[in-house]
Amino acid sequence: MIPLNQHPSGRHFLQIPGPSPVPDRILRAISLPTIDHRGPEFGVLGRKVVAGLQQVFQTRHPVAIYPASGTGAWEAALVNTMSPGDAVLMVETGHFAALWQKMAVRLGLEPEFLALPGTCAETGLPNAWRHGVPAALIEARLRKDTAHRIQAVCVVHNETSTGVTSDIAAVRRAIDAARHPALLMVDTISGLASADFRHDAWGVDVTVSGSQKGLMLPPGISFNALSPKALARGRTARLPRAYWAWDEIVEMSAGGYWPYTPNTNLLYGLSEALDMILDQGLPAVFARHQRWAGAVRAAVQAWGLPVQCADPAVYSPVLTGVITPRGVDADAVRKLVHARFDLSLGTGLGKLKGRMFRIGHLGDCNDLTLMATLAGVEMGLKLSGVPLAGSGVARAMEVFAETPAA
Numbered sequence: 001m002i003p004l005n006q007h008p009s010g011r012h013f014l015q016i017p018g019p020s021p022v023p024d025r026i027l028r029a030i031s032l033p034t035i036d037h038r039g040p041e042f043g044v045l046g047r048k049v050v051a052g053l054q055q056v057f058q059t060r061h062p063v064a065i066y067p068a069s070g071t072g073a074w075e076a077a078l079v080n081t082m083s084p085g086d087a088v089l090m091v092e093t094g095h096f097a098a099l100w101q102k103m104a105v106r107l108g109l110e111p112e113f114l115a116l117p118g119t120c121a122e123t124g125l126p127n128a129w130r131h132g133v134p135a136a137l138i139e140a141r142l143r144k145d146t147a148h149r150i151q152a153v154c155v156v157h158n159e160t161s162t163g164v165t166s167d168i169a170a171v172r173r174a175i176d177a178a179r180h181p182a183l184l185m186v187d188t189i190s191g192l193a194s195a196d197f198r199h200d201a202w203g204v205d206v207t208v209s210g211s212q213k214g215l216m217l218p219p220g221i222s223f224n225a226l227s228p229k230a231l232a233r234g235r236t237a238r239l240p241r242a243y244w245a246w247d248e249i250v251e252m253s254a255g256g257y258w259p260y261t262p263n264t265n266l267l268y269g270l271s272e273a274l275d276m277i278l279d280q281g282l283p284a285v286f287a288r289h290q291r292w293a294g295a296v297r298a299a300v301q302a303w304g305l306p307v308q309c310a311d312p313a314v315y316s317p318v319l320t321g322v323i324t325p326r327g328v329d330a331d332a333v334r335k336l337v338h339a340r341f342d343l344s345l346g347t348g349l350g351k352l353k354g355r356m357f358r359i360g361h362l363g364d365c366n367d368l369t370l371m372a373t374l375a376g377v378e379m380g381l382k383l384s385g386v387p388l389a390g391s392g393v394a395r396a397m398e399v400f401a402e403t404p405a406a
Contacts, residue, residue: 013343015373017160017319018190019212019219020363022269026216029272030265037264038257046256049267052274056192056215056282057207057225059199062250064224067263070189070210073222074100075107076244077185077206081230083238084108086151089141089182091115092128095161095350100154100187107239112150114141123306123323129351130310132166135174142178152183152205158191160213161349163321163358164309165195172203183230189213189222193277194289194318194362205230211266214289214318215273216363220266226250284406289317292361292370295399296320299374299392303381308356319346322377323356328386330357337380343373367400 014021035041053063066072082088085108090101092115104111114137115128123130133155142150153175158165168186175184183205188197192207193214199207204227211221226246234246248259277285293315300307300322308321324330334345334357346358359377361370374393381388 008342010342013341013369013373013376014363015360016344016346017163017213017358017360017362020214020216020360021365022218023216023276023364025276026269026272030218030269032265032268034264037262042264043256045267045271046253046258046262049270049274050253050256052271052278053223053225055278056274057199057209057223058197058201058282059225061200061228062226062231062246062253064226064246064249065253065258065262066222066224066244066249067220067261067266068222069219070187070208070222071099071103072244073189073208073210073224074103074187076222076224076241076246077208078104078107078109079237079239079241079244080224080234080246081183081185081206081237082107082109082151083236085110087112087149088152088154089114089138089150090154091133091138091156093131093133093156093162093164093166094129094159095352096159096187096189097156098350100156104154111154112141114138120310123355124326125323125355126351127310129162130164130308132164132311132314133168133171135167135170138171139174139178142175142180142182145180148181150180150182152185154185155187157186157188157197158195158316158318160190160319161321161352161358162308163316163319164311165191165314165316165318167314168197168204169202176203183233190318193285195316196282196286199225199227205233211270214362215270216276217266217269217273220263221270286317287406289362291403291405292365292367293317293320294403295367295396296359296361296370296374298399299378299396302390302392302395303378304387304389308352308358318362319358319360321352321356321358325386328384329354333357333380333384333386336384337376340380340383341376343376343380345377367405371396371400
């Protein structure tokens, strides 16, 4: 085992889909001296990050900020809106959708797990784990719920385990078409600040996200963006909550403070990240991630390997899942790549364990970062004995040359 204070020469390539590589500019901001979290300077910082997050979530409404992981924000979304025994419609699109459903069970809710049926003939993998949220199935299920027992529809925007980005506006249209009052809750933990997300325009009631993906921070901050309807539901919900309760957080953070000790130095980093993102502009940020994703997918296709997402309309700009041939252990490929080239790739999770690996293209990244990543993956695949149709590295170079960065 390598001691924690020893590293190979050069920079480690962290190309998992989060935590993403943190820019030096943000690391420097985090290293600032810790300040009094009840003092006037902190109030300025608190008000700034709340206002900046509203721009990133594209909302005029409150954003609750927690010193927690995205899992904590999942729990906050449920306990602030639900009562014991409430029915919740959740949609299986991958490993993280399944974990959110498991949490709902533990909290005493009654989740119904809706999934696209069938198995992919090409790969033998579940169709539900290769496609986006089936809005038509949601509408059909809600139409049958004439008693309106279902209190919320919970979906994942960018499923980190599969590289599929679902159409959230279509989910809102499905709920409205069914004339159903259920809340719409969305996990965009890996989508925020990398893929277009519009909390207000898409009619989302609770959006869940975290710091360690598109916001380019270390793990440790999570968020709930809230609609007026969600806040109203919170006043009658009966699941226990104290730490996660929205009312005190929303009230105090309007003035730049929190009802408990916040993670002060990470908020310095968040302030810096918001400056970087908003100075560039959200459209440019989204276009940059789409461009990176296009080059990586072109490389995978040149290798002759299937992309985990089977629907080009919902390819993720954040990560690309790569399915290895039957009989090739994707984790063995990952381990070889890490050992030989100091390059970390995302593992296959849940039902995808051993069948695929994930390439992240987010955070402190650029064209040459991705070219080095693809070179490491291509060499690793060859060393693992995987037959390749062609050079993904050469194809990605062509894509980048044909589509220069703005």
